[in-house]
Amino acid sequence: MATLELRDLTKKFGDFTAVDHMNLQVAQGEMIALLGGSGCGKTTTLRMIAGFTEPSSGTIYVDGKDIGKTPPYKRNVGIFFQNYALFPHMTVFENVAFGLKLQKLKASKIRERVENILSLVKLTSLDKRYPRELSGGQQQRVALARALITQPAILLLDEPLSNLDAKLRVEMQVEIKRIQKELDITTIIVTHDHEEAVSLADRVIVMNMGEILQIGAPQEIFDYPSSPFVADFMGFSTFLHGTAVLTPDGISAVECSGHTIYVPSQSTDTLQIGASYILAIRSESMELVSSDGNNTVSGRVKNSTYKGHSTRLEIEGCFSETIYPSVNEYTEPGNGKKVLVHLPSERICVYKRER
Ligand SMILES: Nc1ncnc2c1ncn2[C@@H]1O[C@H](COP(=O)(O)OP(=O)(O)OP(=O)(O)O)[C@@H](O)[C@H]1O
């Protein structure tokens, strides 16, 4: 059981900064999701915590103690690597037992621990199989068992679910969360998928180019991303450029392609008339309506994509940008059809445009 703190953690490869003054405090038993595009420094961060990559500067504290000089095998960290290669010549049992053998535990103790962990990841009946005799999802669970077997105080999972099909992925999300809470392990999980991040983690971190852009509770980061970049990463589809104006009735709003768009009241107060803004809104927050009103624009359907639980439309002609409302029912493509779209002001995120 442990707390983890990164203070100004930095990694440079030559002139290139892969991780840039990262600061983070993780509470005992907390699960943090690290979200960010390819190459933003996620794996490098985990490797520094595990002790496989030496930081260029900064400090890592576990339970308040600087572990900079502690070798990897003494860090009490379980790690699931992005390329989780299992030992091909070892059975499931032997793969999982490997870490305990290194610790020179008695055979009877090893057997007991491996059996427990295999039951936790639901692989008990497959213990004599070799990796080549397992499905991709089963192999990932062996790798997870291998990361957990030494009962680490800190668990680092680098995209543990990336190769799974949609159904197994959801099952494993539930499993990982259950195991993590049951064993009360302080955990950092790396993912590319914002839905996975918000459903698994106690807090989510969005990174870009080695820096943390936002840390927050899943709902906070999902509903109130701190920048257009984070909004894009959290699945916002529609971004509009505009200028703050004062309407004839004295309300601050944002004019986008000639339309007056009202924004949430807390944002209205901070609008600077004449300044440039970016508005972001999710597909599912927009709605097709039959009568005109505030924040309602008309456009034409350019395309529609059936998503199973909804249909995502591409609408042009209302703004200079395309907007992407989604509707719950199945809609025939209806390309060229004229529609009215309402953008509820309370669901719009407002960002001042940096020059
Ligand atoms: N040993 C190394 N030498 C030089 N550059 C490196 C080294 N390891 C990583 N990098 C660079 O550092 C940056 C961060 O790499 P990292 O593996 O941490 O990214 P990531 O966020 O895990 O990406 P992905 O989502 O693709 O796994 C990348 O630009 C990468 O090319």
Ligand SMILES: [Mg+2]
């Ligand atoms: Mg990586």
